[in-house]
Amino acid sequence: MTSSISAHRGPLFHMIADPAEVGEEASYQYWEDGLLVVADGKITAAGAYSDLLPTLPEGAVIENHPDSLIVPGFIDTHIHYPQTEMIGAFGKQLLEWLNTYTFPTERDFQDPKHARRVARVFLDELLKNGTTTALVFGTVHPESVDMFFEEALERNLRMICGKVMMDRNAPDYLCDTAESSYQDSKALLEKWHGKGRLLYAVTPRFAPTSTPEQLAAAGRLREEYPDAYMHTHLSENPAECGWVKELFPQCANYLDVYDHYGLLGKRAVLAHGVHLCEDEWKRLHSSDSAVAFCPTSNLFLGSGLFALEEAERHKVKVGLGTDVGGGTSFSLLQTLNEAYKVMQLRGHALTPFKSFYLATLGGAKALELDHLLGGFSAGKEADFVVLDKRATPLLQLRMENCRSLAEQLFAFSILGDDRAIRATYAAGRCVHKKD
Numbered sequence: 078m079t080s081s082i083s084a085h086r087g088p089l090f091h092m093i094a095d096p097a098e099v100g101e102e103a104s105y106q107y108w109e110d111g112l113l114v115v116a117d118g119k120i121t122a123a124g125a126y127s128d129l130l131p132t133l134p135e136g137a138v139i140e141n142h143p144d145s146l147i148v149p150g151f152i153d154t155h156i157h158y159p160q161t162e163m164i165g166a167f168g169k170q171l172l173e174w175l176n177t178y179t180f181p182t183e184r185d186f187q188d189p190k191h192a193r194r195v196a197r198v199f200l201d202e203l204l205k206n207g208t209t210t211a212l213v214f215g216t217v218h219p220e221s222v223d224m225f226f227e228e229a230l231e232r233n234l235r236m237i238c239g240k241v242m243m244d245r246n247a248p249d250y251l252c253d254t255a256e257s258s259y260q261d262s263k264a265l266l267e268k269w270h271g272k273g274r275l276l277y278a279v280t281p282r283f284a285p286t287s288t289p290e291q292l293a294a295a296g297r298l299r300e301e302y303p304d305a306y307m308h309t310h311l312s313e314n315p316a317e318c319g320w321v322k323e324l325f326p327q328c329a330n331y332l333d334v335y336d337h338y339g340l341l342g343k344r345a346v347l348a349h350g351v352h353l354c355e356d357e358w359k360r361l362h363s364s365d366s367a368v369a370f371c372p373t374s375n376l377f378l379g380s381g382l383f384a385l386e387e388a389e390r391h392k393v394k395v396g397l398g399t400d401v402g403g404g405t406s407f408s409l410l411q412t413l414n415e416a417y418k419v420m421q422l423r424g425h426a427l428t429p430f431k432s433f434y435l436a437t438l439g440g441a442k443a444l445e446l447d448h449l450l451g452g453f454s455a456g457k458e459a460d461f462v463v464l465d466k467r468a469t470p471l472l473q474l475r476m477e478n479c480r481s482l483a484e485q486l487f488a489f490s491i492l493g494d495d496r497a498i499r500a501t502y503a504a505g506r507c508v509h510k511k512d
């Protein structure tokens with residue numbers, strides 16, 4: 078049997094549990110002089126260089142990464158690839174922002190050439206920022222998903238995407254129907270779910286843009302394909318929440334709309350959840366659904382401050398989302414920066430270990446992919462990032478002044494962005510190298 082073994086030497090760090098559950102000390106592993114061993118796209122060992130060196134077969138190539146920190150690839154649990162070109166659009170809150178900027182931009186994705194071009198830029202941007210897996214919105218057009226998956230397949234990335242389902246309260250040019258959205262989603266799911274490392278998400282945009290018939294059709298897909306994902310938005314903005322109440326007066330709360338149509342459960346990821354009541358938190362937990370915390374978006378669109386401490390109290394799975402283009406950065410480091418400030422305003426300190434947990438293993442758990450992603454245990458897929466301690470003169474100076482791993486992690490999360498990503502690897506292969 079032939080297999081290609083490669084090894085990466087440098088400071089090596091990964092999370093093995095949620096520090097909020099097991100305490101900080103038991104939540105991570107760190108080797109100051111570490112070695113990550115990769116064969117056939119998977120991790121075969123991670124540990125101290127001196128321990129693992131004797132186990133390497135003769136002739137194995139070791140790549141050295143001085144002045145770095147090697148961490149698992151970042152996981153973005155909520156992002157819209159068609160909004161790449163409208164990131165940073167001025168001055169509106171959610172509903173007006175969708176009508177003014179988002180919908181006209183998404184119209185262009187009926188053209189596969191346009192969709193492919195943006196998908197390429199988008200994937201390059203993710204990898205440049207150290208993000209190796211993302212849960213991604215397409216547009217209503219099936220072509221948008223085909224183009225995205227074709228590009229992701231070519232790069233052998235673990236990506237999740239879906240065609241938006243929306244049949245009301247949007248311009249005609251972006252509306253499907255309950256029946257066509259069901260058929261189109263089903264055809265895409267059959268075509269892409271499980272192909273290479275790709276996975277499909279049933280994707281109703283959010284409750285206000287789907288009729289009850291369409292939500293029922295999404296529920297049918299959930300039933301027929303229980304191992305596919307469900308990806309939508311939840312309780313982002315106060316005006317939106319009021320609107321949902323008007324549209325679905327029979328439902329007890331916003332989450333109950335999705336619950337009613339059978340859309341919750343494992344592999345259901347709901348973005349935002351900024352304005353939730355106690356019952357909704359309890360139901361998120363009991364249904365085993367996950368929430369994507371999107372701080373740069375929540376601040377940019379003035380949506381509110383996510384209650385991470387409530388998610389912890391109710392044991393609800395949380396991943397981080399950049400929510401580009403409502404979010405303002407592709408970088409999960411910058412997303413952690415804003416997450417820290419959101420928590421400060423709520424009177425809580427987001428610790429560096431919890432931050433890196435959210436960006437890696439926590440995201441993997443939210444996606445039910447922690448057996449494959451989010452850490453360095455043997456058998457996981459070799460998606461990892463080499464962070465650069467000398468990325469900028471300021472970061473270098475700050476790193477020299479750090480007295481602990483926690484301080485280094487924190488400096489990366491506050492000062493780091495795409496410049497701090499020296500290299501990104503997917504399934505063991507280098508997919509981005511700075512300069």
Ligand SMILES: [Zn+2]
Nearest residue numbers: 157310348400
């Ligand atoms: Zn979003």
